[in-house]
Amino acid sequence: MSFRAPLRPLALASLVANIALVVTGAAVRLTGSGLGCPTWPRCTDASYTTTAAMGVHGAIEFGNRLLSIALALIALACFLAALWQRPRRRSLVLLSLVIGLGIPGQGVIGGITVLTDLNPWVVGLHFLLSMALIALAYALWRRTGEGDGPARPLVAAPLRTLARLTAVVSAAVIVVGVVVTGSGPHAGDEHARRNGLDPEMISQAHADLVFLLLGLTVALWFALRAVGAPQAAVRAAAVLVAVELAQGLIGFVQYFTHLPVLLVGAHMLGACLVWVGTLAVLWSLRERPPALAAPESAASAATPAEPVSPVPAAH
Known part of the structure; x- marks a missing residue:
């Protein structure tokens, strides 16, 4: 049975979303909103979301965090689509799994940047992990369009x-x-x-x-x-x-x-x-190219067809 889950468009969405995360992260930094949510994983000590008191900086930083959640959902969808494909391709499952695991890792490093008051070396590591995830998402997208x-x-x-x-x-x-x-x-x-x-x-x-x-x-x-x-x-x-x-x-x-x-x-x-x-x-x-089909076993290939019993001649 063959079943093609919508993995290719999901992989492209993952690639685009990872690039968008870099751009929105740049917007956070360029607008001075890096500490718009001054703590992590909450936005404030009392709330997971931004509040009116946090102003526009809080809204910008919290918006970037929401995009990370969307990125995680897309990664999960990629993983499930890779699992559902028939025939299932192990390489696609592994790639989507690594991307999915990288998203929470990215979130943790982002949290450390906040907790260290935007240490420039941690901020740089945050960006480089995004570039690694972009490479993985690109690989997943390309692999969905070729053989195994x-x-x-x-x-x-x-x-x-x-x-x-x-x-x-x-x-x-x-x-x-x-x-x-x-x-x-x-x-x-x-x-x-x-x-x-x-x-x-x-x-x-x-x-x-x-x-x-x-x-x-x-x-x-x-x-x-x-x-x-x-x-x-x-x-x-x-x-x-x-x-x-x-x-x-x-x-x-x-x-x-x-x-x-x-x-x-x-x-x-x-x-x-x-x-x-x-x-x-x-x-x-x-x-x-597509992987070659597994050859038939030598035993089955060597087995001759059963002879057909002759029809007795009429007398």
């Missing part, structure tokens, strides 16, 4: 190595960007401390990594075109170049205009899109 057989590369090993190096540098750009954020002015609350590092020095290191990432991505795009790689791979690399250029432009403008909140929020969204674009390139360099 072994992955088969579509390009030569040197190109796959270049793509992996590009992905490593993309991750490094994100990590150093977190450190830049921790040294800047948008702490999420006017009394929250910063990490104490020189913002100009860290920003320069971040910019250097961005240039390296862009160079590697352009080189990968040219190389894929030169060897006649599948169009999906060439297109994914071209899209990543375009997203990186847009993200770099936003980054430079926000730096030289003293970090206006709208541009910083756009830059946070751009970081998610660069990460998703990087993952898309990696996935475009391989394919996973």
Whole structure:
């Protein structure tokens, strides 16, 4: 019996919701609402929800917490859909389970950020876990659209190595960007401390990594075109170049205009899109066909058909 639960649209919803959580988290920080709910897991000592006394900051922070609950519900729906699919695919069940377990982990780290008065290193860890969940949600979405057989590369090993190096540098750009954020002015609350590092020095290191990432991505795009790689791979690399250029432009403008909140929020969204674009390139360099059906046993294959008894001749 075959049954297809609506896992693919749910996986896409999980991916979009995880990106939305990053953007709303940025809104919390950029509006100074990081301590709009000054405690955790309650919003105040007496209430799990925000109150009129907490004002707009409480509403913004509590809204972000509500989105986390929606994210958990979507993750649960993904897990149940993966269980209900027939035939059941173990890889999809495991992926959806890990995502589901990551959501409460994300909530706990978010609570620690509040309890530590927005320690910049804990805030950074909170963001990086979101990027890990985005990667898992993207993997779940892609796996729902392909078979369960072994992955088969579509390009030569040197190109796959270049793509992996590009992905490593993309991750490094994100990590150093977190450190830049921790040294800047948008702490999420006017009394929250910063990490104490020189913002100009860290920003320069971040910019250097961005240039390296862009160079590697352009080189990968040219190389894929030169060897006649599948169009999906060439297109994914071209899209990543375009997203990186847009993200770099936003980054430079926000730096030289003293970090206006709208541009910083756009830059946070751009970081998610660069990460998703990087993952898309990696996935475009391989394919996973359906698993082959299990062969019949040798005994059954060797068993001859039963002979048909001859009909006696009429006399």
